[in-house]
Amino acid sequence: MFKLNSFIKLCVAVILVLGIIYLGSRVNFIFKPLLSTITIVTVPLMLSVFFYYLLLPLVNKMERKKINRTLAILIIYLVISVILAGFIIGVWPSLRVQLINLLNNAPDLITSLSEKLAELERSGFLADFLPKDVSPLTQLTNYLNKGFTFLTGYVTGLVSVVSNIAIVLFIFPISLFYMLKEKGSLRDKLISFTPKRFHNDAAEVISEIDRSLSGFIVGRLLINLALGVLMFLGFLLIGLPYALLLTIVAVIMNFIPFIGALLSSVPILIIGFLESPATALWALVIIFLSQQIQDNLIAPYVFGKQLDIHPLTTIVLVLVGGDLAGIIGILLIIPLYMIIKIIVSKVYILFFKQRWEQM
Structure with a gap:
């Protein structure tokens, strides 16, 4: 009977939430200014x-x-x-x-x-290298059109935000x-939202979140700057046009895991190919070597074991973040995952670990 009542209460709560969302969608003119303010x-x-x-x-x-x-x-x-x-x-x-x-x-x-x-x-x-009946010019036109559509959509959104x-x-x-x-007062306010008996645990969680996010952001900045130095020196060595501009774009795009490195490589290879096929090939070699040095030498030294996220998990998170909120979602999904992981781990230790291990 108790389980049935709990289930009914849960269903009623879900229905109420869905009802509020539906009613909110019917009065969009009220929430539109609020959403616009949040976007800005x-x-x-x-x-x-x-x-x-x-x-x-x-x-x-x-x-x-x-x-x-x-x-x-x-x-x-x-x-x-x-x-x-x-x-x-x-x-x-x-x-x-x-x-x-x-x-x-x-x-x-x-x-x-x-x-x-x-x-x-x-x-x-x-x-x-291409299947039969496939024209590289047609493929190029299709890819360029898709690329311009993709960039136009995101640039339009970013311009509206940063206008x-x-x-x-x-x-x-x-x-x-x-x-x-006010770092200390913000911390105290967050802790005050939890019951008194969990204040110490909440303080530990907040401290761990601060350490993890700070280590992640500082580390990400350092390895991206190192990547930029390696690529810029390599591009200067092979005489790649627009070397500084392409390097800065690559450094910024590299904040997006996996996808950013691929997207930033496209304009580099196109500019290199227009200079000469040999320049494009050397540019590809420089990108590959720089990424390998970053991933295998610099990143492990900077991060250590702080960023304990499997590469497959990172790819899934990036895809989900991009689907939910575009570029903003891609940038925020990894830090949000780290925060949720810390909180869930602490909740598991406090409420479930001992009970489940004794079963």
């Missing part, structure tokens, strides 16, 4: 959380050195400002020239690519400052 705030909040876990170890270390926490944050802000100024003065002019040249030359590059593929098709070189850059620049540094400054 998403980017600065993501940046705040990213830099929070990136800078948290440094702020904590400076505080242990008897430096006032607020002063430590202001010193870090000053250093970041100097680094940004150095980037704007030293790197941005060259990067801007490469970007403008690439945009201006894009039509000519596409035409040149089509001509080179047509030449290969006439020579019969591609016949051994008001003033909001991003205003919210991001202020929210980051208070997140770093």
